[in-house]
Amino acid sequence: MLVATATTRGAARGITTGEPKAPVRHTWGEVHERARRMAGGLVAGGLAKHGAVAVLAAEPVTIAPAVQAVWLAGGSVTMLHQPTPRTDLAEWAEDTVRVLAMIGSKLVLLGSPFDAVAPVLDQHGIGYLRLEDLDGEPLSEVVSVDEDAPALLQLTSGSTAEPKAVRITHGNLFANLTSMAEASALDVDNDIMVSWLPLFHDMGMVGFLTVPMTVGLELVKVTPVDFLTGPLLWADLISRHRGTITAAPNFAYALLGRRLSGVDEEGKYDLSSLRLALNGAEPIDEKAVLAFTDAGARFGLRPECVFPAYGMAEATLAVSFAPLLGGLTLDYIDAEQLEAENRAVPVEPGPDARSFAILGKPLRGIEASIVDDDGKVLGEREVGEIRLRGEAVTPGYLTVDGPLATQDADGWLDTGDLGYIVDGQIVICGRRKDVIILAGRNIYPTDIERAAASVEGVRAGNAVAVRIDAGSRRERFAVVVESKHAGDAEQEKRLRKEVGARVFESVNARPVAVAVLPPGTLPKTPSGKLRRAAAGEQLAATLQS
Structure with missing residues (x-):
């Protein structure tokens, strides 16, 4: 699908990077041609079928063709956790060595702004190639792999001292990608994605790079540093590029809301084009959402564009989406019965109520059920652990101690999330361990x-x-x-x-x-x-x- 898109729609749609100082646009066709040359270089350099390749870079303009190149060459991609100015590079290097051993990779593709860590990689015997130097004869034929071959080895959030990677297969990726496109009613001719999300996170890598690159959707992509340096850049990009789809966790919507509320110039931004503002990655905070929608209203933002979602790397990315253009819908339940009896009894909003976002029905190809501590399936509005199964659910992890299966004999994955079902829709209460x-x-x-x-x-x-x-x-x-x-x-x-x-x-x-x-x-x-x-x-x- 990715190759077909590049050779058809690839001439009309593409990725804009470098905003706001030096914007440049490459069509997906151009990205693909660059990827073919990079893939040729990888194969000529000895990358074997199913080989694992790690990537350490921040610039989307170099990451996009690099990821595609690895897939064209039959390999899997792992986006490494990135060092920050406060990172102890010696500790980071030791953790990185453990990650590379865990995924079986002997190669890091190194790109800006992390070129400075090259001596650290040399010191620890970590092989690398600079992305700017990766070139070769264009790969004449895609290296074919099975659906159950790994496409992404997605590092989980948490301590890199105890690394774990979710093994996302090509079958997982395709299933989740197509079901997300269907559930969000993607319009490949008119939708424009705007994103600053990090590409080492599943929402950034899968949702806001792999999806537009595969289906041929227009994408405007900057880095998290660009956003954090000037949060109003996000609103500016949506305005100038007429963005229709974006995504972020709570803190970013709250931050943008605060900055928008301080803008005195009327009409400085136009957010009326925004169709979907996906909110995920953590339990949805209604105050963060309201800060965003209230402040954005005078710039044309429609509150119904808020798009609550439930997702996790173990399901590739998305598990459920709220109904389109339904905005944020809260379920108010009795706090005492939730805490004492694990039941979500609906009540009117008030001081004795708890509110949780309703996150929609599972996407096509995914089943969800709620179970108690003994594995008994619970009924509607009974709180227990959420378990999942389906085409997008990973078959297992890679750990420092070897592979670890994620599914039971019936294909169910225990998520560790506590929640309940209401009218077929998922509600998340929190993490069991917390x-x-x-x-x-x-x-x-x-x-x-x-x-x-x-x-x-x-x-x-x-x-x-x-x-x-x-x-x-x-x-x-x-x-x-x-x-x-x-x-x-x-x-x-x-x-x-x-x-x-x-x-x-x-x-x-x-x-x-x-x-x-x-x-x-x-x-x-x-x-x-x-x-x-x-x-x-x-x-x-x-x-x-």
Whole structure:
């Protein structure tokens, strides 16, 4: 399909990169021709069929043909976690060596802006080729592989010291790609994707590179650094390119909403073209969504474009999409019955209600069911673990200890997510491992974190609830927040008091401690999600002493 698209629609649709300073557009046909030469170079250099290739680069203009080249040559792609200015390069190199051994790769394709790490790779005996130097005679014929051959070895979020890669086959990728295109009603002639998402994350790699490159959709692609340096660039790109589809996690929508609210010039942006603003990668925060839609309204943004989704790398990318143009729909349920009885009993909005986003029905080819701790299938509005099976579900992981199957004898994958079904649609409550158990109550950390984040001075999206003495009769929880006031004794005292009070109002339980940290110190995954377990480890010694 990818080759067919490149040789047909590839002349009309393509990818624009380099915004805003030096925009350049390449058609998918041009990307394909570059990929054929790169694939020729890979094969001539000894890449074998099913060979694993790691990529360390940030610029979409070089990543797109490199990924396609590896597939044309019959290999699999792994996007390496990228070092940041704060990364200890020696530790990063050791972790990278473990990842390469795990996936069986002896080759890294190295591109801007990571050329500077070449000496570190040399020092550790890691073979690499610079993307700018990768060239050869165009590959005359695609190296054919079976559907069950790996296409992507997607590194999971979390500690790279204990790496794990999701083995996404060509069959998985094609199944999820086509079902996503169907469920989102992709219009290849008129839709335009705009994205800054990192390509080492599944939403960026699959949703906002592989999909448009395969179906021949117009794509405007910048880097996460471009967005974080100037968040209003996102709105500017949607306006100038008449973007119809975009995606991001909560924090980005909240951030853009804040920046848009500070724009004085009327008509500076035009967001009326936006058809789908996908929200995924973590439990959806209605306050983040409202910040985005309220601030964007005066620039033509329609609230119904909000597109809640449930996804995970183990299902290639997407599990379910909310109904098109339905906006954010919340299910309000009784907090006490959720916590004590694992039932989602609908109630009117109010102080005793909990709200969760309704995430739509599973995509074509995916089944979902809810089970209790004994594996018994539960009914509608009964809360349990979500399990999945279907064409897009990975057959297994690669780990440092060898392959690990993900499916049981009947093909079911246990997701580790807790949720329920309502009218055939999936609702996510949280991660099983993060739920805090107090006196028989199941308290979801997102409720604690949203309460803490509502306190003035706490950085939006930077509050985390952590379990203390998890699984014991003494289980407790603490709250860690980031604030620009860290270090100011009076302000820290106020924050601890107000966070504690706000959390108690929300969940009727007090944290044993509230820690206030400077901005940028909370541990996060490479894709930007907070790492509750790592934050807990940081606090454990202090709180248990």
